[in-house]
Amino acid sequence: MSVLLVQTSAIALVAWLLIRYVAKLARKPKLDMAYLDFEDGDNSLQRYLNSTCDLLERGYEQYLKKGLPFAMFNYMDVSTPIVTLPVKYLGEVRSASASKLSFTSFLNKSTVAEDIGAPLVTDRVIHMVRQDLNKTLNELIEPIQQACDQVLQxxxxxxxxxxxxxxxxxxxxxxxxxxxRALLGPELWSNDEWHAVVMSYFQAGHAASQRVRDTYRPWLRWTAKYFEKEVKAIYAARRKGEDILQPLIDARIADAVNRANNSQQKPGFNDAIQWLVDSYMAEKKPVKAAEIMQDVAFLLAASLQSTTLNSLSMLLDLVERPESVAEIRDEISQVYAQYGSWTRQSLGALRVLDSFLKESQRLNTFQFNTMQRRALEDYTFKDGLRIPAGTSIVMPSRLLGRDPDLHTDAAEFDAKRWKRMRDQGDATKFHFASLEDNMLPWGSGPHACPGRFLVQEVIKIIFMRLVTKYDIKFSDGIESRPPDFPQHAGSNPNVMAMVLFKER
Incomplete structure (x- = not known):
């Protein structure tokens, strides 16, 4: 009798979950705005994979430039559309409480990170980057240069x-x-086993996120770890990473204890592992390798892919313009002669290089949208626009950067555009990592990318080394950067592109 009762209860539970799920689908949030799709009627998943950028361009001209939002298919969550907002809502979005419009919730849900064991963005990590990392950037310039030189060889x-x-x-x-090297200290940057773990973690995470999001209903995604090999690979990589990190964590715990017992003792480490250990200990929480692994994995995931794609785009733009290569080389020589070493101050004096990088970012950033948020509750803007709970919102970035109403000769690559603006106006504005309302690659406001200053210095050092050590060009017959690859709401630089190098 008890077995029958258990079976009946299980069937009833499954039926109840199904009814709830179907009812949720039937109650899709009502959006008081236009819904944009393809005019020829082909709204297949493959069409969105290859042509979403075309749809966004039409929506920008048809709606956003007129101050109107629009909704469209959300490949990251097919149960509800995604809303693209015009720039008039920028101020309200950037000042909105994270308890109402949340980037963290958007990212974790869109990547189904919690269901597949991928790293989650946390307030702890964001605070650590904003406070600890940015305060120590000047001390990292020399180690970054050393790592760059060794890896280039x-x-x-x-x-x-x-x-x-x-x-x-x-x-x-x-x-x-x-x-x-910059984030995790000197022990791991040359550790091949660690980098193999990170690579397998990211590869499995990318594959698992897409597969689980596309093939599992949201209420069943938690079961993927029992069936999907990519999800199992994520957990295996996590365990290997934890084993590698454990002795480093132990050393930093010992360092923290020594400092607690001796107020004159200076920290023996200055990296994210130490900052995270200190954070957990300050809250009197146990320091677990599993949590540190997830924290540092998110740090790397947030920095590697986007920095690599943007740097590739900038490299292709630079190879296309040999006159800029010559000017950047001359500037590097002049600035080094003036300062005698590379620090954040002297890197900041590279205004021609800085302007070139920002102009490449304006025209060819791979992300069409930024300022991503998910409404955790019904949210109403001042003009009455209502965003239902559970709805994701974004704002345009690439199309803002290309708008001729916002940028003079917007279609032209003007390498010194931003240098002129700094020379003629406020020198503290218009640099690569600064925030602009008419292009949003870093986001905006208090939730703007906190790691952008590290990214700025890393990219400058890489390009500084490349142009001083090598001549660069495309193969004979190729005069311009190869075409980008569209993918959903992004336009990735051509990862197959070849560049010719010759030692100088």
């Missing part, structure tokens, strides 16, 4: 003559090692 073969190198295969290991 490994990823670019000796090239007394013109030698083809894949741009993406050059930049990924270079940025991966440099970011690991």
């Amino acid at each position: 490994a990823v670019i073969p000796p090239c007394p003559d013109w030698t083809p190198v894949n741009g993406h295969m050059l930049l990924w290991p270079l940025i991966s090692r440099i970011m690991t």
Whole structure:
């Protein structure tokens, strides 16, 4: 009798969950705005994969430039549309409480991170980057340079003559090692086992996120860890990473204890592992390798892919413009002669390089949208626009940067555009990592990307080394950057593009 009761209860529970799920689908949030789809009627998943950017361009001209929002298919959550807002809502979005419009919730839900064991963005990590990392950036310039020089020797073969190198295969290991050195200290950046773990973690995470999001109903995604090999691979990589991190964590706990017992003792480490350990200990929470692994994995996930793709785009723009290469080289020589070393101050004096990077970012950032948020409750803007709970919102970035009403000669790549603006106005504005309302690659306001200053210095050091050590060009017959690859709401630089290098 008890077995029958258990079976009946289980069936009833499953039926109840199904009814709730179906009812939820039937109650899709009502949006008081236009819904944009493809005019020819082909709204297949493949069409959105390849042509979402075309749809966003139409929506920008048809609605956003008139101050109107629009909704469209949300490939990250097919149960509810995604809303694109015009820039008139920027001030309200950036000042909205994270308890109402949440970037964290958007990111964790869109990547189904919690269901597949991928790293979650947390307030602890964001606070650590904003406070601890940014305060120590000047001390990281020399280690970043050393790492850059050593990795370049490994990823670019000796090239007394013109030698083809894949741009993406050059930049990924270079940025991966440099970011690991900057964020995690000297022990891991040259550790091949660690980098293999990180690579397998990210590869499995990318595959698992897409598969679980596309094939599992939201209420069943928690079961994926029992069936999907990619999800199992994530957990396996996590365990390996925890084993590698454990002795480093133990050393930093011992350092923290010594400092607690001796107020004159200076920290023995200055990296994210130490800052995280200190944070957990300050809250009297146990320091667990599993949590530290997830924290540092998010740090790397947030920095590696976006920095690599943006750097590749900038490299392709630079190779296309040899006159800019010559000007940047001259500036590097002049600034080094003036300062005698590279610090944040002297890197900041590289205004021609800085302007070039920002102009490439304006025209060719791979993200069409930024300022992503998810409404945790019904949210109403001052003009009465209502965003139902559970709805994701974004704002345009790439299309803002290309808008001729906002930028003079917007379609032209003007390498010194931002240098002129700094020379003629406020020198503290218009630099690569600064925030602009008419282009939003870093987001805006208090929730803007907190790691953008590290990214700025890393990219400058990489390009500074590349142009001073090598001549660069495209193969004969190629005069412009290869076309981008559209993918959903992004336009990725061509990861197959080859660049010719020759030692100077």
